[in-house]
């Protein structure tokens with residue numbers, strides 16, 4: 001789509017403000033303000049003096065000179081530049097009520113010099129913004145300046161322990177030294193590549209599984225402002241990568257790898273101090289289950305104890321196992337614990353069928369239909385991988401990059417619905433909330449209307465599958481009452497998490513827009529807006545170049 005053929009509110013295309021160029025390809029393209037430098041060795045800096053007022057032809061990669069990285073789908077290719085910002089041409093119409101910034105974080109740089117990383121989750125964080133106001137869209141992206149990223153750039157090698165990558169040791173003593181530093185957390189990464197949240201006090205924080213990887217950023221410039229230093233003495237090195245964040249609180253889980261269990265903690269806006277609500281002891285197993293995320297209801301925190309457990313031995317390894325820092329322990333079983341938010345007391349602890357999930361979708365309290373409205377059960381929904389942890393290895397970059405378009409390689413997933421009885425019964429139920437074929441048996445990267453957090457809800461948005469595929473490749477709107485899904489798909493496109501933003505003043509749960517960033521097969525990319533209710537496209541805006549796949553986002557409303 002060329003900007004001149006656009007009508008209505010369309011504006012000038014791609015106004016680059018600043019670019020720092022990664023030298024990914026050994027070629028040089030210079031067009032209208034974009035400069036790529038051929039010298040070897042990583043980063044070059046290119047400044048564009050002032051925003052351009054006329055359409056700019058965006059440099060595309062030249063097939064004859066691209067290196068092997070560039071032949072991969074752009075979703076799995078390192079971000080091209082360290083930084084870019086500019087206005088996008090909008091095709092369709094952005095609702096005038098949409099005022100604020102969508103931020104999306106993710107692992108966007110998977111190489112240092114000639115060394116290519118192994119796993120999707122190893123990449124250095126790339127933060128993307130879409131700033132909406134008066135129907136105009138300013139986009140941008142920037143690398144997060146974690147210590148891990150800065151050290152890798154400076155020393156031209158991996159210097160911290162990432163999800164699967166570890167520093168290459170020069171000799172055995174260096175390895176021993178690094179192991180010692182693992183226990184203090186000094187050798188763990190702070191590469192905050194998983195999500196981004198807006199705290200009740202306005203601070204915007206990028207997060208990962210390590211506590212030290214909680215980095216405060218500026219939502220406008222995307223600059224890394226510094227580390228969020230927790231001022232309490234709760235210790236531990238890791239936490240859930242998905243805290244529950246509202247204007248009133250920040251709730252998270254701190255797994256205890258020494259005495260298997262979890263601390264449920266709460267931090268108030270304006271403070272850096274997490275206070276303990278309560279503790280859950282694991283019912284089984286040598287280590288707690290992975291808690292990438294967890295759900296809450298209005299009054300309770302649900303603590304999952306998955307059979308996919310943290311594994312101290314695997315933490316120490318130089319070469320990863322297929323389950324990385326985890327191990328699959330079906331004999332240790334699976335449990336869900338329910339803690340009262342106000343008292344810290346455990347009100348239920350039930351065994352459930354084995355399950356694997358990265359992401360809980362939501363949870364709520366099921367009430368009896370009589371006038372007492374007694375809570376009889378907790379319902380908790382998640383993107384469930386049919387108790388099969390191989391999805392973790394499926395996310396190795398080699399797997400993601402080698403898709404031939406034919407083989408159906410994505411393991412099946414579904415909306416897993418847990419029912420946790422509150423009458424003291426020892427077992428909980430796990431069922432599919434809707435027929436998984438409704439969404440192609442792919443299911444991950446979910447969002448809901450945030451006003452429904454912890455409450456009975458009807459709609460969720462997620463990535464599903466149009467098969468054959470090797471990665472979720474659709475956006476899907478789930479109607480959990482009608483048990484139906486409506487799917488969006490474009491051939492060869494990799495969409496990121498559909499993020500729901502409610503229309504101010506809306507009374508219907510699905511009255512709003514769904515934002516996603518799409519990486520296209522041809523190397524391009526665009527921001528997509530779907531109507532939250534009809535799930536039809538309302539606008540799209542092409543980016544100057546496709547961006548790598550990203551994970552989780554948040555919404556920062558314009559005050």
Ligand SMILES: CC1=C[C@H](O/C=C(C)\C=C\C2=C(C)CCCC2(C)C)OC1=O
Pocket residue numbers: 121161162163188189193194208209210238241292310315325551
């Ligand atoms: C996404 C995404 C990123 C992420 O993990 C990143 C790291 C560095 C995780 C490290 C670890 C674990 C997963 C388990 C316990 C140890 C530790 C090394 C901190 O996970 C994601 O899903």
Ligand SMILES: CC(/C=C/C=O)=C\C=C/O
Pocket residue numbers: 194358391413443444445472551
């Ligand atoms: C990309 C992904 C999980 C991300 C974790 O934050 C899962 C993809 C397929 O299920």
Ligand SMILES: [Fe+2]
Pocket residue numbers: 194241242292358359551552
């Ligand atoms: Fe996640």
